Amino acid sequence: MLTFDVKRKINTLRDILVGKVPDPKAQVEQITIALIYKFMDDMDIEGLEFGGTRQFFTGEYEKYAWTEIMKPENSGQQRAFLYAEGIEKMATNPNLPQLFRDIFRGAYIPYRDPDALNMFLKEVSDFSYDNSEDLGNAFEYLLSIMGSQGDAGQFRTPRHIIDMMVEIIDPKKNETILDPACGTAGFLISAYRHILAQNKDEDGKSTLTADDRKRLTKNFAGYDISPDMVRLSRVNMYLHHFTKPKISEYDTLTSEEKWDDCYDVILANPPFMTPKGGIMPHSRYRVKAKRSEVLFVDYIAEHLNPTGRAAIIVPEGIVFQSANAYKELRKYLVDDGLLYAVISLPVGIFNPYSGVKTSILLIDKSFARLKDEILFVKLNNDGFDLGAQRREIEGSEIPEIIRIIQKYHADLEPQTADNDILHHPLVTIASKERVAEQDYILVGERYKVDKSLDSTYPVVPLSDICEINAENKNPTLAFGDDEFIYIDISSVENGTGKVDFSNKIKGTDAPSRAKRAVKKGDILFSTVRPNLKAYGYVEREDCDCCVASTGFAVISAKSMVLSKYVYYMLYSEPVQTQLSSMMGKGAYPSVNQKDVSQIQIPLPSLSIQEDFVAELDSYQKIIDGARQIVENYKPSIPISSSWEVIPLLNLCENLDSKRIPITSSDRETGDVPYYGASGIVDYVKDYIFDEPLLLISEDGANLLARSTPIAFSISGKTWVNNHAHVLKFNNIYTQRFVEFYINQVDISQYITGAAQPKLSQANLNKICIPCPNIEVQEEIVRAIESVIHIVEQNKRLIAIFEQKMADKISEIWGEKQ
Numbered sequence: 001m002l003t004f005d006v007k008r009k010i011n012t013l014r015d016i017l018v019g020k021v022p023d024p025k026a027q028v029e030q031i032t033i034a035l036i037y038k039f040m041d042d043m044d045i046e047g048l049e050f051g052g053t054r055q056f057f058t059g060e061y062e063k064y065a066w067t068e069i070m071k072p073e074n075s076g077q078q079r080a081f082l083y084a085e086g087i088e089k090m091a092t093n094p095n096l097p098q099l100f101r102d103i104f105r106g107a108y109i110p111y112r113d114p115d116a117l118n119m120f121l122k123e124v125s126d127f128s129y130d131n132s133e134d135l136g137n138a139f140e141y142l143l144s145i146m147g148s149q150g151d152a153g154q155f156r157t158p159r160h161i162i163d164m165m166v167e168i169i170d171p172k173k174n175e176t177i178l179d180p181a182c183g184t185a186g187f188l189i190s191a192y193r194h195i196l197a198q199n200k201d202e203d204g205k206s207t208l209t210a211d212d213r214k215r216l217t218k219n220f221a222g223y224d225i226s227p228d229m230v231r232l233s234r235v236n237m238y239l240h241h242f243t244k245p246k247i248s249e250y251d252t253l254t255s256e257e258k259w260d261d262c263y264d265v266i267l268a269n270p271p272f273m274t275p276k277g278g279i280m281p282h283s284r285y286r287v288k289a290k291r292s293e294v295l296f297v298d299y300i301a302e303h304l305n306p307t308g309r310a311a312i313i314v315p316e317g318i319v320f321q322s323a324n325a326y327k328e329l330r331k332y333l334v335d336d337g338l339l340y341a342v343i344s345l346p347v348g349i350f351n352p353y354s355g356v357k358t359s360i361l362l363i364d365k366s367f368a369r370l371k372d373e374i375l376f377v378k379l380n381n382d383g384f385d386l387g388a389q390r391r392e393i394e395g396s397e398i399p400e401i402i403r404i405i406q407k408y409h410a411d412l413e414p415q416t417a418d419n420d421i422l423h424h425p426l427v428t429i430a431s432k433e434r435v436a437e438q439d440y441i442l443v444g445e446r447y448k449v450d451k452s453l454d455s456t457y458p459v460v461p462l463s464d465i466c467e468i469n470a471e472n473k474n475p476t477l478a479f480g481d482d483e484f485i486y487i488d489i490s491s492v493e494n495g496t497g498k499v500d501f502s503n504k505i506k507g508t509d510a511p512s513r514a515k516r517a518v519k520k521g522d523i524l525f526s527t528v529r530p531n532l533k534a535y536g537y538v539e540r541e542d543c544d545c546c547v548a549s550t551g552f553a554v555i556s557a558k559s560m561v562l563s564k565y566v567y568y569m570l571y572s573e574p575v576q577t578q579l580s581s582m583m584g585k586g587a588y589p590s591v592n593q594k595d596v597s598q599i600q601i602p603l604p605s606l607s608i609q610e611d612f613v614a615e616l617d618s619y620q621k622i623i624d625g626a627r628q629i630v631e632n633y634k635p636s637i638p639i640s641s642s643w644e645v646i647p648l649l650n651l652c653e654n655l656d657s658k659r660i661p662i663t664s665s666d667r668e669t670g671d672v673p674y675y676g677a678s679g680i681v682d683y684v685k686d687y688i689f690d691e692p693l694l695l696i697s698e699d700g701a702n703l704l705a706r707s708t709p710i711a712f713s714i715s716g717k718t719w720v721n722n723h724a725h726v727l728k729f730n731n732i733y734t735q736r737f738v739e740f741y742i743n744q745v746d747i748s749q750y751i752t753g754a755a756q757p758k759l760s761q762a763n764l765n766k767i768c769i770p771c772p773n774i775e776v777q778e779e780i781v782r783a784i785e786s787v788i789h790i791v792e793q794n795k796r797l798i799a800i801f802e803q804k805m806a807d808k809i810s811e812i813w814g815e816k817q
Contacts, residue, residue, distance in 0.1 A: 009127060029228065030109075033103070035124065064085070084117075088107070102231070158382075159186070160384075164402060170406075171194060175264035176305075177191050182222030182233050188222055188233075196208070259284060261303065263305065268296065287328050304363065311362055313360055333440075342360070342361060343379055344359050346381075362405070370413075372415055373430060375421075378428075380397060382397070416429065443581055446581035457602035461598050461600050465560055466558060485502075487518065488513070493534070495534075499538060520541055522554050524554060528589075531576065533571060535570050537563070553593055561603065565609040568613065568809060570601075572810070574813055623801050626794040633787065635743065648766075652728055655728055659720050662721070668685040670685030677700040681721075696724065697725075698761075703759055704751060740784055747767060
């Protein structure tokens, strides 16, 4: 187990290097080389203590031994010289195993600061290991903080996701195991540990024989195209008792040398990014493609033994994109009896390296052929939040995911009849026939639609009751040099349906996307990121002068349905569920006209529709009125010229010196608000303030933009970082008076810096406040606070009537409230 002391020392090594070697991967390599270097000398010393001789540092290489380098009589410059020279000579040291010579080949010190290098070597000298397992644990921690290889589309797989995949696949001691894009060998090490754990008796002692262990270390193989990754992977394997790790520098996708090598188990998180111009694969792939993610999945499927199993992390393009190669790959996996399950992973699982959406494909060439269906499982909570820091949280669904899949895998019937699985909230099961009908799309939500469309009224597609994009209009021909109103995506407000008709341009200047004719009562449905609900309802009488972007589907109601009814139903949860299964998962997920026409909604009688629309319209009017108050009220103090003008410095005590910033990685999660320039940014365990205070932003774009208040009062136990000034007042009414005043006046003259606006403490002190006597301050503050109370009531009113609208829409769907 990794100790806190070792973890601290590794962090210290990185801190020493960060100014000289900014690249995290290069830091890992430097620390790895140093630890291996010292580890070899430790083994030599151990041999000497047992009456033997040096194994590695002998003859002309003895002067480069760690103990020789670190002798007290050597100066820092001498140590730096010996170590740097020794690093470069180890690649030709005949006393080293070939693996170690390979590790040191091309190694060098990328900086020549003897003081920094001497500090680094002294810190390495403090490492003490009883066996290589301890070093292996430390090395894994080092790899875990290495960061992203995002330029190649590679992202370090979280350890708990690796372990989940290994637990599901359940590799055995006699099986061959491959990772064809092994990186630092995380999957291989996890599989090795899994096998060790599965082969212990009741007392926890290993039941593996010497022959088992020997065979086990020969059964693991890894490929990687990067020599740096191969080096790190070999070290990781060696430190976990693989004396001759089978890690090859190999281009999995274009080389044929190992094409005939097949394995019992393959585990991988292959690169998602394809080089510019695509990949030029050989002709032996089943699926003709140039995309790396397609070729990797094809490669894995084709390199499993007849009873082989695999778990592969793939980007969302694999599971839903309509391009021929993607569809052909999915068809191959389903129709040839390879794929049996898909695990949908949370969007932020690779944070902070990437926000890419991914899934796990589970392949079993024996089991999948027995099934007539595909199991879809959705992992929502992996035990960590989805923010940049990925903090640990309660409620991980991983143990339940493993249980479900293992239970499903034990059922050899063509269709499972287990109610525990069939009705599990994380599970969707679809027949292979239905998957084929849907272009082999491997998104579980697509097959949940029927469950959500359970209404007391007939459920019909929009194509039956509406026309989609019924009429186009050419602005150049229709308007020429005259102006027309162009409705683009930005003209419709997300979530409210408000349409801005102020964007006027000449017909001859119209963009190519200006094509959709619009009339009163039409619905403008944004097909790009429809989850943002930019759905506009056209109330305008005169629409002859309006043209909408092709980014909208223009929905026109037929006679059997009210347009406003359709508009409201588009906001319903079942419709949103349908849309989530239709649209892609990239940065700009979208749907097409065919998708929109297939959206299904309940169709009650016209009289019921009329009552429904009237009720929701009445709720919407209340919401709009309340929103006007909330959005337009700004506290304002009427300034009198008779008031004394006092520098802020003389009204309060500045407590900036007591602020303590904490890096996100060092924060201990708790209930205490942690404040920054614009408000709460986190919650921590401890506090530094416990009193009423006024915070004023010290830096950030909001100092000039003023989109949110730059002054805000806090109270109780709090922690403040160094991005907000901390002011203490003797009187709470003075504090609130200053807060309202600062938020209403222009202070740009006190702001410095264009790229990064800043309000220094010196300039803050120069701000002058017109101050009446304390009685007037209290009167003004009480009056403003009474209005703020009304504004808060209106916010509550909005929430209440928005819920009433949602409940009424759910009622149409037949959902109980």
